[in-house]
Amino acid sequence: MIAIIDYGVGNLFSLQSSLHEIGAEAVVTSDEQVIAEADRIILPGVGAYEDAARKLRETGMADVVRREAAAGKPLLGICLGMQLMFDVGYEYGEHEGLGLIHGAVKPISDVIPPDYKIPHIGWNALNIRQETPLFKYIKEGDYVYFVHSYYAADCDESVLATTEYGADLTAAAANGNVYGCQFHPEKSGTTGLNILRAFVEL
């Protein structure tokens, strides 16, 4: 069973539907007991870093997620949920993340040419940088759907895949059992479902 962490951020309908589609049992929850009994965890998230990081702390979910990650449970952060896995986020100030993957979340405007549109919205190709079980059903160059204005920086060793948008942006990263996807696998067609399927089989 997969626990999708509910901390009042974002719309979880698509994520639940996509997990149902691949035959995975999932529950949206903020119940510590349920999360402890789940065999894997997904941290979703849309919106602003500061607000989401605060809600994670206020609901007690930050501690729960850290504890479960330390116990070795497979954890997947999606979009802002991925960014929260890092040490720190520089979105309107400096905000502490979960510190589960080393690195910092910075504006893509720092690295992309000025004529590129922000946010980076649309389908872009994955350039795989490291072998990972998360990608066992997909291949180099497969397309996934992105919507973001910030990216994970200073995390070279953890980068699983990048995507090219005037610069190589971190598309997926991992540290042991902790995984993160900047793109939305639940919105990335067959490729996205195949990534979720691989996560469920970790």
Add this chain to the structure above:
Amino acid sequence: MITKRIIPCLDVKDGRVVKGVNFENLGDVASPVDMAKLYTNSGADELVFYDITASAEGRKLFTEILTETARNVFIPLTVGGGINSVADFDRVLKCGADKVSVNSGAIRNPAIITEAAKLYGDQCVVLSCDIKRVNGEFRVFARGGRDDTGMEAIEWIRRCVSMGAGEVVVNSIDTDGVKKGFDIEMLDAVCKAVSVPVIASGGAGSIDDFIELFRKVPTIDAGLAASIFHFGEVSIEDLKARMAQEGIPVRR
């Protein structure tokens, strides 16, 4: 490299897909859920559902169909039509929409853009704009292209983007339904005015029209069409194959 998106638009009335020519003479096409699946499998990059129902009963049917589609389709879904308040955003987001487009609702109350962007993020708020040339200027029309608002379109779009619209759909009333190509001049003007993604709508009649769009307006992000896809005049597979041949970045 980011790809150019191809987006079929499904106008839904009383639970069925329809498409009018110049917004009139609506004709029935098929089940929205079946069409959504079909398009997803043929390579559509995103789907737009437009609720053109006025009645409460029709609106209920629409949310049911949206929910059913979102359960079965795993590409981005944008929903528009009858969005007049944050409560309307909430209603369709709960049914599985990823983005919500506002048109007349924003003309009546522009603050809805900022309110929704604060709650759901800019990426969720799509400004949809029906534009027609009047006395040599681009004019914003409301209520499905029926009412001239008197507002100049480029300024209106700039203002909405500064208030939080994360994407803009530009529908040219002058070319809509005519199938002689997109409104290159209008789209170019909008692309030059804003830095958020712009989606072209109105006028596509053939694969060549899409090629012309992406060639002549290189900063356009997506091309949207309805009837030519619904009636099989253009298949998304063929369109994308041709785009790839022409060196236009495309997801295949």
